Amino acid sequence: MKVIITGANGQLGRSLIKTKPEYIRVITTKKQNFNLLSKESIHKYIEKEKPDWIINCGAYTNVDKAEEEKKLAYEINANGPKEISRVLKNIGGNLLHISTDFVFDGKNNEPYKTYNIKNPINFYGYSKSIGEDNVLDILKDSSQAIVIRTSWLMGPEGNNFASKMIKLHLDKYEINVVSDQIGSPTISGSLAKACWQAIRESDSSNFNNKDNPILHWTNNGIASWYDVAFSVGEICKRIGVLDKTAVINPIKSIDYPTKAKRPHYSVLDTAATKLSLNLSSNHWLFDLEKDLHKIKNENN
Numbered sequence: 001m002k003v004i005i006t007g008a009n010g011q012l013g014r015s016l017i018k019t020k021p022e023y024i025r026v027i028t029t030k031k032q033n034f035n036l037l038s039k040e041s042i043h044k045y046i047e048k049e050k051p052d053w054i055i056n057c058g059a060y061t062n063v064d065k066a067e068e069e070k071k072l073a074y075e076i077n078a079n080g081p082k083e084i085s086r087v088l089k090n091i092g093g094n095l096l097h098i099s100t101d102f103v104f105d106g107k108n109n110e111p112y113k114t115y116n117i118k119n120p121i122n123f124y125g126y127s128k129s130i131g132e133d134n135v136l137d138i139l140k141d142s143s144q145a146i147v148i149r150t151s152w153l154m155g156p157e158g159n160n161f162a163s164k165m166i167k168l169h170l171d172k173y174e175i176n177v178v179s180d181q182i183g184s185p186t187i188s189g190s191l192a193k194a195c196w197q198a199i200r201e202s203d204s205s206n207f208n209n210k211d212n213p214i215l216h217w218t219n220n221g222i223a224s225w226y227d228v229a230f231s232v233g234e235i236c237k238r239i240g241v242l243d244k245t246a247v248i249n250p251i252k253s254i255d256y257p258t259k260a261k262r263p264h265y266s267v268l269d270t271a272a273t274k275l276s277l278n279l280s281s282n283h284w285l286f287d288l289e290k291d292l293h294k295i296k297n298e299n300n
């Protein structure tokens with residue numbers, strides 16, 4: 001089976017390559033030959049390769065910059081997936097599209113279900129939400145699409161919150177981290193396994209992606225960014241990645257202004273997805289520690 005991975009050099013893309021099942025042949029794209037900004041390159045590449053599946057990890061992911069580069073973010077996150085879907089509608093093949101907890105406004109006080117009403121509060125979330133709609137408008141009725149929403153993605157490579165915190169623990173005596181945004185950290189290896197399982201279950205017709213095309217996948221457990229920052233420091237010190245940790249002060253979002261607003265509560269309800277995919281996930285602390293061990297081993 002042939003699977004194209006877009007955004008293969010990103011956090012999730014790299015984890016997908018590492019966890020690829022043996023029966024799958026992966027083709028990774030580069031921006032030079034597959035650019036989500038270019039309708040022509042999308043059509044040409046997919047028509048030539050004729051994949052069984054495309055996993056679209058390619059995205060404009062800088063949440064704050066998206067407030068300034070709205071056109072660019074919209075082209076990549078909303079129109080890119082639309083063009084991928086149009087080609088697949090014509091030539092066949094399926095799309096596993098990755099989306100985000102930021103499609104919700106964060107006003108819930110219980111985990112978001114896949115069918116809850118979307119209401120993004122920043123432009124990144126808006127562009128991703130339209131991307132989902134475009135994919136499902138074109139491919140849902142022919143059962144050619146799955147959308148997986150995830151949150152707070154962190155991998156052993158790439159620029160993410162955990163890697164930033166390691167650097168800050170090292171460089172600073174004291175850091176301020178927001179404690180009033182609650183979500184579920186997701187280790188990229190866990191999401192990658194869920195993506196491969198979704199493809200397997202969909203191909204074996206165990207999973208009905210016409211009636212339920214949206215899935216939610218995160219690690220188990222919830223946290224604030226403060227909790228994650230604190231845990232990264234404690235684990236890194238215990239396993240010898242760091243000699244010292246910084247003092248972490250919990251602060252409110254209002255005292256840490258950013259260009260893009262963030263939802264206060266964006267926990268995704270993953271129970272239905274775990275049942276559909278017949279797959280479980282670990283607590284985020286457990287998978288985070290495994291990744292931090294990998295970082296330690298790679299640096300030794």
Ligand SMILES: NC(=O)c1ccc[n+]([C@@H]2O[C@H](COP(=O)([O-])OP(=O)(O)OC[C@H]3O[C@@H](n4cnc5c(N)ncnc54)[C@H](OP(=O)(O)O)[C@@H]3O)[C@@H](O)[C@H]2O)c1
Pocket residue numbers: 006007008009010011012013030031034035036037056057058059060061076098099100101128150151152153154158
């Ligand atoms: N990171 C999070 O916390 C988070 C949370 C929820 C959902 N998600 C979603 O999860 C998915 C994967 O995220 P990630 O953290 O792995 O992202 P990432 O590390 O930022 O990687 C994004 C990838 O997209 C590629 N890309 C950017 N512009 C492109 C274009 N015009 N054409 C083709 N490729 C392009 C990048 O290529 P270059 O490396 O060449 O620039 C990069 O490989 C995305 O859909 C994201 O929206 C992420």
